[in-house]
Amino acid sequence: MSQYNKITHIYNPANQSYEELLENFVIRKKEFKKILREFDDVDFKTSSQHFLVEGQRGTGKTSLLLRVRYEIENNPKYSRLLAVQFAEEQYNIFDLCRLWESTAERLEDIEGFESLSDEMESMSEEDSYSLECFSLLEKYLKKEKKRLVLLLDNFGDILDKLSDIEQKRLRDIFHSSNHIQLIASSSRALEHTYKHDKPFYEFFKIIKLEGLNKEDTNLLLSQLASSLDKTKEIEHIMKTEAGRIETIRRLTGGIPRTIVLLFEIFLDSSANVFEDLEMILDRVTPLYKHRMDDLPTQQQAIMDVMALSWDGITSKEIVDGLSKRGFDTKKVSSQLNILVKNGLVLAKNIDKKNKIYFVKERFFNIWYLMRYGRKKNKSQVLWLVRFLEEWCSKEELENKAKEHIKCAKDGTLHSKGGIYMAEALSTLLEDNKLQHELLIETKNAFRKRDKDIDKKISESDLELKKQSIEFYDKKDFKQSLKCLDKIQYKDGNIYNLIGYFNYVLKEYNLSIDNYRKSLSSGNKEAIWLLVMVLYNSAVHKDESLKLIEDYLRLKTEYEELDTIMISIIYLWNDKYNESMNYIREYIKLYGESDSGLMPEYLILLLAKKQYHSAYKLFEEFLQLKEQFKPIYYVVMRHLKDEYPKEYLKMGSELEETVLEIEKEILKVRELRA
Numbered sequence: 001m002s003q004y005n006k007i008t009h010i011y012n013p014a015n016q017s018y019e020e021l022l023e024n025f026v027i028r029k030k031e032f033k034k035i036l037r038e039f040d041d042v043d044f045k046t047s048s049q050h051f052l053v054e055g056q057r058g059t060g061k062t063s064l065l066l067r068v069r070y071e072i073e074n075n076p077k078y079s080r081l082l083a084v085q086f087a088e089e090q091y092n093i094f095d096l097c098r099l100w101e102s103t104a105e106r107l108e109d110i111e112g113f114e115s116l117s118d119e120m121e122s123m124s125e126e127d128s129y130s131l132e133c134f135s136l137l138e139k140y141l142k143k144e145k146k147r148l149v150l151l152l153d154n155f156g157d158i159l160d161k162l163s164d165i166e167q168k169r170l171r172d173i174f175h176s177s178n179h180i181q182l183i184a185s186s187s188r189a190l191e192h193t194y195k196h197d198k199p200f201y202e203f204f205k206i207i208k209l210e211g212l213n214k215e216d217t218n219l220l221l222s223q224l225a226s227s228l229d230k231t232k233e234i235e236h237i238m239k240t241e242a243g244r245i246e247t248i249r250r251l252t253g254g255i256p257r258t259i260v261l262l263f264e265i266f267l268d269s270s271a272n273v274f275e276d277l278e279m280i281l282d283r284v285t286p287l288y289k290h291r292m293d294d295l296p297t298q299q300q301a302i303m304d305v306m307a308l309s310w311d312g313i314t315s316k317e318i319v320d321g322l323s324k325r326g327f328d329t330k331k332v333s334s335q336l337n338i339l340v341k342n343g344l345v346l347a348k349n350i351d352k353k354n355k356i357y358f359v360k361e362r363f364f365n366i367w368y369l370m371r372y373g374r375k376k377n378k379s380q381v382l383w384l385v386r387f388l389e390e391w392c393s394k395e396e397l398e399n400k401a402k403e404h405i406k407c408a409k410d411g412t413l414h415s416k417g418g419i420y421m422a423e424a425l426s427t428l429l430e431d432n433k434l435q436h437e438l439l440i441e442t443k444n445a446f447r448k449r450d451k452d453i454d455k456k457i458s459e460s461d462l463e464l465k466k467q468s469i470e471f472y473d474k475k476d477f478k479q480s481l482k483c484l485d486k487i488q489y490k491d492g493n494i495y496n497l498i499g500y501f502n503y504v505l506k507e508y509n510l511s512i513d514n515y516r517k518s519l520s521s522g523n524k525e526a527i528w529l530l531v532m533v534l535y536n537s538a539v540h541k542d543e544s545l546k547l548i549e550d551y552l553r554l555k556t557e558y559e560e561l562d563t564i565m566i567s568i569i570y571l572w573n574d575k576y577n578e579s580m581n582y583i584r585e586y587i588k589l590y591g592e593s594d595s596g597l598m599p600e601y602l603i604l605l606l607a608k609k610q611y612h613s614a615y616k617l618f619e620e621f622l623q624l625k626e627q628f629k630p631i632y633y634v635v636m637r638h639l640k641d642e643y644p645k646e647y648l649k650m651g652s653e654l655e656e657t658v659l660e661i662e663k664e665i666l667k668v669r670e671l672r673a
Helices: 003-010 018-024 029-039 061-074 096-107 116-121 129-144 155-161 164-176 214-227 231-240 242-252 256-267 273-293 297-309 315-321 329-341 362-372 375-390 394-410 415-426 432-446 461-473 477-486 492-504 508-520 526-536 538-557 563-572 576-590 598-607 611-620 623-627 629-638 644-648 652-672
Strands: 051-054 081-086 147-152 180-186 205-208 345-349 355-359
Touching: 018 061, 018 214, 029 051, 029 061, 029 205, 051 061, 061 081, 061 147, 061 180, 081 096, 096 116, 096 129, 096 164, 116 129, 129 147, 129 164, 155 180, 164 180, 214 231, 214 242, 214 256, 231 242, 242 256, 242 362, 242 652, 256 273, 273 362, 297 315, 297 329, 297 355, 297 362, 315 329, 315 355, 329 345, 355 362, 394 415, 394 432, 415 432, 432 461, 461 477, 477 492, 492 508, 492 526, 508 526, 508 576, 563 576, 563 598, 576 598, 576 611, 598 611, 598 629, 598 652, 611 623, 611 629, 623 629, 629 644, 629 652
Parallel strands: 051 180, 051 205, 081 147, 147 180
Antiparallel strands: 345 355
């Protein structure tokens, strides 16, 4: 059995044996014990407490019901109880008669109930037939001194099939009979339970299955390790990569089934990570598609607008997005309330009247964008791709590259995934020789079936350096510069060369930018090259002397420090104007290409309570919002009186991160004091 099949088997409770389910039941124990407490003293003189377990698909409802059933069947303490459980999909239960008939069929193998089903069949099917069926069932239960515990998945689907009269009859039976108890589940909040005019209004004790916390997530993954005979591998990941696991938990909203599917990427040693990601999206598709299919058309339309927005969105913005579909504000507000009750949407108050709404499970939102979003929408989740890249250490990246090369030589590379993976790895590898071998072997693997493969896969850094030297020998500096610009992994020496060619071509601003990048990478020689350019370039005539003095001072006092360090030094000494001037210069130089020490700078700025200065930076340089979104929302949290709506736009996956940053700010503030 493959690893994926094992995981599917382990976490599909219907496929598990009694022993397997007991072994794998490591979460939802608190809810399990809560239900069991109601079984402790079976009293046939009073009616039972009935439960409704609510939770999204994949939260563990079926496992919980199965665990309750097995406990009743195997614990002598509960010998006076009989458990009958129905599968998740019950297409043959379309009225009360079939419910009682199906129950009788499941009891016929139990001593004392052998003739119950036959006796029901012999009864006349008149208007009172369903009542007669239950009366007969109750008669058998009384005779055998048993209480029936009815375990019903997707209870809402069954209620939807019953007429209003049948729903009232069913409620009356559960309310009045001392010999039957209902433990039901639903993946949505049932209007039958919260609308005043419905028979089951305030009838159940509700048990909500929320997303897992850190502790339960670790329990789940530890059990996964044991089941897959990968205890050492997973324990190592849990010990050394706790941050990655926590990110998965937050992205998935703590939904167990999704956590397990995403966690597989940790266990995959193949080179085809592109395929792995596609496979994960494919695997969650049935779960998420079913979730969307369960919704009425209006709610599907609202979820579509929200998911494509990604960030928080107001009801007015949703109405605007649905304006061509005939929606009005009242309709949207009503449907949003239902989506919130169902746990699909998260609402935050702006004021007493208005709210901002989010798709609650962020990985569901990612899936929706990747499957149904337009190109401009998909760009909003590129940060996830960067996040996945950051999962791999330098050693892991090199190992993946070596495995990729092996697959290329063996002829086992996936045609699409192999190309994507080669390109991705080539941008991240620091070893020029390994990168060169990776790209060359990938090209060789596809050369016979794809004549244009050389155009589809980039040249290696070694090839580009060689070409650059050839053009330089011919005094063709422009072409030499083009080759250097294409190099994926640039160190200080490459930036120095690019800066030199920029200078020769009189592109002084570019020359200065590249020398500063060289400085930032730790190349000390770049400081003198930068001084030379500043001194000789007319474009910086007015500021050259000041900058030269600064850099010469840094060379003497702080060695490798660059512009951002000057900003931090000024900020630490409360010279805010000077600090802001230098940090603006730094951001303009590096933009999105290098975050450097920006997080430290922003945290220090906030530690000094310079919230408005930080806000001005985020407004002036919009890319900072995407690069440091959690820090941006920390700023907006402190400025929420001035900008009340902005802070509420923060996604739920960032809440814990924001609080962690706040703690870090306090530490810096205490250090400063």
